[in-house]
Amino acid sequence: MRLNEVDYGAGRPVDGYGPAFFRIGGAVIEGAALVTPEGAGPWGGLDDAAALLALAGRIDVIFIGMGAEIAPLPHGLRDRLEAQGLGVEIMSSPAACRSYNVTLSEGRRVAAALLPVGQASF
Known part of the structure; x- marks a missing residue:
């Protein structure tokens, strides 16, 4: 069997996650995170639509992680993002x-807006 190393280009993959954190490109981000091919950092969550709208023209698709389970977006957020040409x-x-x-490994223009999967217990 031949194993091939995944090439993310200059992008930063999500290495892991746990209660109230994400590990992205080796760095830990506590709480919600916004990840793009250019980098990653904290995100203000679903109330921070401006951070997502600022990606218009730079990415094609945003994967929005709603935590441990799928949940609906706040009313109108999907429409606002799609009106700016962003796939959601x-x-x-x-x-x-x-x-x-x-999708990042395919060289596509993609971002992930991630809500934590749970609360830290420490």
């Missing part, structure tokens, strides 16, 4: 991490 895919955060990594 809603899923659980674990699925959004996987989808982001695969």
